[in-house]
Amino acid sequence: MTEQAPAAYAGPERVLSGVQPTGDLHLGNYLGALVKFARLQHEIPTFIFVADMHAITVWQEPAKLKQQVREIAAAYLATGLDPKVATIFAQSAVPEHAELAWVFNCVARLGWLDRMTQFKDKAGKHKERESIGLYTYPVLQAADILVYKATKVPVGDDQKQHLELTRDIAQKFNNDFGAPGFFPLPEALTQGPGARVMSLRDGTAKMSKSDPSDNSRINLTDDADAIAQKIRKARTDPDPLPETAEGLEGRAEARNLVAIYAALSGATEAAVLAEYAGQGFGVFKPKLADLAVSVMGPIGGEMRRLLADPAEIDRVLADGAGRARALAAPTVAEVKKLVGYWAG
Numbered sequence: 001m002t003e004q005a006p007a008a009y010a011g012p013e014r015v016l017s018g019v020q021p022t023g024d025l026h027l028g029n030y031l032g033a034l035v036k037f038a039r040l041q042h043e044i045p046t047f048i049f050v051a052d053m054h055a056i057t058v059w060q061e062p063a064k065l066k067q068q069v070r071e072i073a074a075a076y077l078a079t080g081l082d083p084k085v086a087t088i089f090a091q092s093a094v095p096e097h098a099e100l101a102w103v104f105n106c107v108a109r110l111g112w113l114d115r116m117t118q119f120k121d122k123a124g125k126h127k128e129r130e131s132i133g134l135y136t137y138p139v140l141q142a143a144d145i146l147v148y149k150a151t152k153v154p155v156g157d158d159q160k161q162h163l164e165l166t167r168d169i170a171q172k173f174n175n176d177f178g179a180p181g182f183f184p185l186p187e188a189l190t191q192g193p194g195a196r197v198m199s200l201r202d203g204t205a206k207m208s209k210s211d212p213s214d215n216s217r218i219n220l221t222d223d224a225d226a227i228a229q230k231i232r233k234a235r236t237d238p239d240p241l242p243e244t245a246e247g248l249e250g251r252a253e254a255r256n257l258v259a260i261y262a263a264l265s266g267a268t269e270a271a272v273l274a275e276y277a278g279q280g281f282g283v284f285k286p287k288l289a290d291l292a293v294s295v296m297g298p299i300g301g302e303m304r305r306l307l308a309d310p311a312e313i314d315r316v317l318a319d320g321a322g323r324a325r326a327l328a329a330p331t332v333a334e335v336k337k338l339v340g341y342w343a344g
């Protein structure tokens with residue numbers, strides 16, 4: 001007898017993603033994630049949240065956290081998310097994330113979490129001093145996604161492993177509780193040259209909020225002068241740009257600037273190289289600076305305008321939370337029944 005393949009998920013497509021309110025957003029967050037949110041909202045129902053529950057896995061000043069959430073919400077709006085089209089909310093306003101995360105803590109295996117490289121990177125040598133929340137962080141992330149039965153998750157490259165874990169958890173839950181196809185196995189959307197933007201000071205390190213050097217990143221709130229200056233100071237090499245991508249082998253900084261140009265302009269890296277082959281950085285950098293200023297410059301201004309009216313941002317978040325809960329609550333109700341909770 002041949003074994004039957006498990007039933008596949010047959011529900012609708014949904015996009016979900018989130019960003020932690022733990023510091024200034026930068027070009028990597030923009031190209032790896034935010035720019036895709038604004039595009040996808042017109043294609044598939046889109047849920048975008050601010051991950052304040054994830055943020056507290058490391059210490060956050062309580063008096064500042066709410067404002068940090070508003071800043072991320074402002075960045076979402078300033079980069080084109082439309083609250084009438086997409087559902088925008090704060091994670092902590094939808095308690096179903098935490099309820100599902102507990103069940104998933106009991107589904108996921110220690111060995112799976114032990115493999116997570118982000119925890120190892122963040123904890124360094126002193127993992128026993130980190131919060132347990134930081135360790136189970138990817139389990140909460142799986143709950144964020146699956147509580148909406150989301151099928152597509154636009155993120156940067158660094159989140160791929162968390163998406164693999166999410167699929168493992170979904171699969172094991174479906175098997176363990178005899179519910180084939182209950183949860184989808186969501187896909188990470190990481191395509192494109194902006195999936196892994198590197199530091200402007202070191203082409204082998206990821207552009208990151210936590211890099212001590214502000215010159216390593218372009219912040220969404222940087223003004224035109226700051227953007228242009230950071231690109232002018234970006235580390236490069238003395239060689240001209242090659243004709244093809246193979247010629248960028250071993251030239252991490254050059255490759256990064258070409259990828260940023262491609263991502264910001266919507267062109268392929270091949271097209272960028274076809275245009276600038278043979279030119280040095282003396283020519284390329286000013287062009288890149290102009291492009292970056294034209295795309296990023298208006299975003300910071302729009303964020304400042306939005307943040308001047310926090311009540312309006314709070315209204316957007318409250319409305320989004322209501323819509324998100326309407327979808328999350330039935331999932332958790334079904335999960336409680338499947339698990340056999342007394343309260344199920």
Ligand code: TYM
Pocket residue numbers: 016017018019020021027028029030031032033051054140141144145153154155156157158159194195196197198206207208
């Ligand atoms: P976070 O807040 O670290 O980053 C937000 C998004 O930005 C992407 N990103 C980058 N993309 C390209 N190049 C870079 N240098 C770069 N740095 C960051 C990240 O990949 C991410 O897409 N765990 C998530 C937040 C989260 C989440 C979720 C995401 C919580 N639950 C559920 C999706 C679905 C995080 O820490 O992102």
